[in-house]
Amino acid sequence: MKLSCNGCRVLRKGCSQDCIIKPCLEWISSPESQGNATLFLAKFYGRTGLLNLLANATDQNPPATVVVAASVCCK
Numbered sequence: 001m002k003l004s005c006n007g008c009r010v011l012r013k014g015c016s017q018d019c020i021i022k023p024c025l026e027w028i029s030s031p032e033s034q035g036n037a038t039l040f041l042a043k044f045y046g047r048t049g050l051l052n053l054l055a056n057a058t059d060q061n062p063p064a065t066v067v068v069a070a071s072v073c074c075k
Contacts, residue, residue, distance in 0.1 A: 006034035011047055020054045 007021035008014065015022070025034040042050050 006031050007038035010035040010039045011042055013047075020051065024054060 003009075004013075004015035005019055005022040005025065007025050008019060011021075021038065025037065028034045028037060038050075044050075045053060
């Protein structure tokens, strides 16, 4: 059985092999902080809005808002 990433777990959505949330959380060391960051951003953007924002971001240029908000949330 494959476990969901911490972001998908707090959003209660299925995590797939090509999950768009997991790569965004790799720089956050604590699993609890990964979940908190995802939950904070999902409350701010909404679940669908957050997933759309991450889906439209490029790998080389993540949205600055997501990075800043997640880093503030994790401190």
